[in-house]
Amino acid sequence: MKIALVGCGAVTQAVYVPLLSRRRDLFEVVAVCDLSRTLADAVGDRLGAPDRHTSLHEMLAGGGFEAVLMLASGSHGEYVRQALAAGYAVLCEKPLALTRAEVAALPEGRLMVGYMKxxxxxxxxxxxxxxxxxxxxxxxxxxxxxxxxxxxxxxxxxxxxxxxxxxxxxxxxxxxxxxxxxxxxxxxxxxxxxxxxxxxxxxxxxxxxxxxxxxxxxxxxxxxxxxxxxxxxxxxxxxxxxxxxxxxxxxxxxxxxxxxxxxxxxxxxxxxxxxxxxxxxxxxxxxxxxxxxxxxxxxxxxxxxEAFEVQLAAFHAFVNDGRPPLTxxxxxxxxxxxxxxxxxxxxxxxxxxxxxxxx
Incomplete structure (x- = not known):
């Protein structure tokens, strides 16, 4: 499954990069996005992702992937809304949002919230x-x-x-x-x-x-x-x-x-x-x-x-087989x-x- 990563900070580097590197049987990372081009390049190089972006809008418009891993810090509500509206499946790290209104504004789509425990x-x-x-x-x-x-x-x-x-x-x-x-x-x-x-x-x-x-x-x-x-x-x-x-x-x-x-x-x-x-x-x-x-x-x-790895496999099964996520x-x-x-x-x-x- 071709995926894109949004957010190339601490959790991405320490957890998701090594796991995605060893689960190439499930995922191919084709695009990464971060406010820092330095971080986008560092993570892109480690995962072999050809497309690096500093704008979420540009990455979503460019496409070439089926799903998005939303790993940036802070509230994810607006970023998830954009990804779902563009037709992508989303695995969003907690918290989903900071307000009820952000959740109410989400369009229909395939969304899994990441609580690895x-x-x-x-x-x-x-x-x-x-x-x-x-x-x-x-x-x-x-x-x-x-x-x-x-x-x-x-x-x-x-x-x-x-x-x-x-x-x-x-x-x-x-x-x-x-x-x-x-x-x-x-x-x-x-x-x-x-x-x-x-x-x-x-x-x-x-x-x-x-x-x-x-x-x-x-x-x-x-x-x-x-x-x-x-x-x-x-x-x-x-x-x-x-x-x-x-x-x-x-x-x-x-x-x-x-x-x-x-x-x-x-x-x-x-x-x-x-x-x-x-x-x-x-x-x-x-x-x-x-x-x-x-x-x-x-x-x-x-x-x-590893719980994070089980969660990633569950997201793959959610997108490809329709198996409901735990959250x-x-x-x-x-x-x-x-x-x-x-x-x-x-x-x-x-x-x-x-x-x-x-x-």
Missing amino acids: QYDPAVRRAEELLAELGGPGVIRSVEVSVLHPSGESQLAYANLTQARDVDAGLPASLRAAETALVSEALGESAPESVRNLYGVALGSICHDLSLLRRFTGSPTEISYVEMWGPAPGSIEISGPLPVQGRFTIRWHYLEDYPAYRETVTIHHDRGSLELVFPSPYLMNAPTTLTVVSGGESRTEWRDVT GADGGLEDIVTAQRIAACYAVQHDLPMGGEAA
Whole structure:
């Protein structure tokens, strides 16, 4: 399948380039696009892509491919809209967008939202075991803990190509556009603390929201939100699960912490299912599933199959065979709504102004 890449930054270089290089049985990258011609050339050279662009509009008009991998940072809503309107299938990295309105504006088309943890073999195994136990109705609680070092420390090994050829005014205009979208989501008067919370919810905690969607369904209520420490700091979120039980998410940005660590534990009446995720940038590092059952029995389960690679194969099957993705536009919208509920709950608790869609 001939594809194009949009965005040639850290995740593309560290994750997608090596995976696409070894999955040439599924994909041929024929075009790349980035604001930086340096990055477009670096990624294009590594993947053998003949067409390099700094304009999405020009790349889409030029064609020659069937699908687009939307890997740029920030909101993807407008870029996805353009690609779908041009008739291309799209795999969009999270988050799909920053506002509900952006999702509502998307035309009909083939869209898959990339939450690679949903495709992790350990997660799929946990889903199977939970179904055997009786599904969401047996869950007492879901407890999430994320210890998040700086992105620079997580990617220090990757020897990334840096962009130094983009006009300084262009990133500033893009940041202004993102600020306007966040104002649309939260209201013009939303303070910086609420905006930062919303950014973390859609930029990182959304992975845990995507797992809740798989295990229990999206939360329909947020009961409590607190933040502390220097921004982005530490965040705690809790509320009821849609069937029964409650969830708690504790997310900590710890710039110099030795290594990324994410733990998701499902407690039920007869035991627990615990998932421990490594850094997402380490290819084929296995997630550990620990099953705690009767008689204090503990069984560990691992699979070195790379979740990002399974996700890419799922996108290929979606486009060619019509096999539905685990998350489409509806799931992406659910996570935006939940993130807005999180921001609104914090604003109400602290008597802060809140408007826009989240109101």
